[in-house]
Amino acid sequence: MNQNHLITMLKPPLQKDKISIPRTKPILTMLFTTNQIRLFPLPPQKQAALNLGSTNRFVAVHIEPATIGTNQVLSWRVDNDSRLAESAQKLKIDLLNLSPAAGFFVAFQVAFYGGMVLASPFIFYFIATFVFPALKMREKKYVYRGLGFGVSLFLFGVAFCYFALMPIALAASQKYSQWLGLSANQWKADDYISFVCKFMLGMGLGFEMPVVILTLVKIGVLNYRILSKGRRYMIVINLVLGALLTTPEVITQLIMFLPLQLLYEISIWIAWYWERQERKQAELEQREGFARKA
Numbered sequence: 001m002n003q004n005h006l007i008t009m010l011k012p013p014l015q016k017d018k019i020s021i022p023r024t025k026p027i028l029t030m031l032f033t034t035n036q037i038r039l040f041p042l043p044p045q046k047q048a049a050l051n052l053g054s055t056n057r058f059v060a061v062h063i064e065p066a067t068i069g070t071n072q073v074l075s076w077r078v079d080n081d082s083r084l085a086e087s088a089q090k091l092k093i094d095l096l097n098l099s100p101a102a103g104f105f106v107a108f109q110v111a112f113y114g115g116m117v118l119a120s121p122f123i124f125y126f127i128a129t130f131v132f133p134a135l136k137m138r139e140k141k142y143v144y145r146g147l148g149f150g151v152s153l154f155l156f157g158v159a160f161c162y163f164a165l166m167p168i169a170l171a172a173s174q175k176y177s178q179w180l181g182l183s184a185n186q187w188k189a190d191d192y193i194s195f196v197c198k199f200m201l202g203m204g205l206g207f208e209m210p211v212v213i214l215t216l217v218k219i220g221v222l223n224y225r226i227l228s229k230g231r232r233y234m235i236v237i238n239l240v241l242g243a244l245l246t247t248p249e250v251i252t253q254l255i256m257f258l259p260l261q262l263l264y265e266i267s268i269w270i271a272w273y274w275e276r277q278e279r280k281q282a283e284l285e286q287r288e289g290f291a292r293k294a
Contacts, residue, residue, distance in 0.1 A: 006110045010196050013166035014093050029060040093174070095189040105190045113197035121151075139219050146215035150208045157207025160259070161200045169199070169252040202245035206238075206260045210267040217271045224271040227264075234264045 059078065066075040097103050124147065132140055177184035216222040238260040242253035 006114055007106070007193070010193060013162065013170055013196070027058050029058065093184070094186045095192055096186050097189050102188070102190055106193055109190060109193045109197065113201065116201070142215055142218040146211045150211040153207040153211060154204040157204040158200045160207070161203035165203065165252070165255055166196065166199065168255060169246055172252055199245050202241060203256065206241060207263065209260065210263050213264070213267040214270060217274065222271070224268065224275050227268045227271055231264070231268070235261060238264070
């Protein structure tokens with residue numbers, strides 16, 4: 001898989017969500033062949049003056065070459081296809097390199113983050129070979145289980161970010177720029193690649209939190225009481241992560257904060273359930289011991 005394929009995989013969230021368009025404003029979509037050139041807000045009086053022959057809110061016009069006598073001219077043709085109206089409402093942003101060296105930086109970022117993902121299993125393996133000699137057989141078993149669940153949760157976190165959070169974050173960023181009166185149809189490619197990769201990696205690592213916490217609970221480093229007292233600190237930590245890894249607006253930060261905090265709360269209750277089961281088992285063994293002595 002080369003860098004072109006990786007960049008192609010990172011682009012779909014740009015077209016997942018819808019842009020914010022006032023309901024009172026008709027939109028003209030201009031296309032050349034099958035390529036969308038631009039969207040134009042179209043006041044009603046101009047729509048009537050252009051005689052587009054459509055009363056729909058979203059109007060699509062094809063720019064096509066035509067021959068009049070010996071002259072080649074461009075003409076337009078109104079297209080009432082409903083699919084073009086849907087495409088006009090989708091987020092469409094062009095990624096640009098704005099300096100001679102920008103392409104090299106984009107390639108480096110793609111290689112760096114892709115290498116991190118590919119190298120992570122080997123990094124975990126080398127850490128494990130360093131730590132495992134100090135662990136007992138029972139503790140090693142829990143670590144092995146944790147690694148298995150950790151990989152699954154990491155992939156789930158990345159997929160959740162890619163398919164659910166990323167389109168919302170990108171659409172919110174564009175809407176905020178439009179609210180400020182700024183154009184947001186073109187973004188720097190290196191900034192976009194960096195943001196998307198950090199966001200997905202951060203979400204994947206965040207989804208591994210229950211595995212780390214519950215493995216430490218099984219080993220005996222943490223317990224329900226410590227986790228319960230640490231709830232207020234985790235709220236702050238998850239909010240900070242949401243601020244650092246997402247766009248600087250509240251909605252996206254909360255969307256990232258909520259699943260991370262929910263995973264922490266689930267970890268607390270699992271730790272409580274495990275301790276409860278262990279107490280019951282200890283009490284049962286104690287009663288059986290007294291019964292044997294009697």
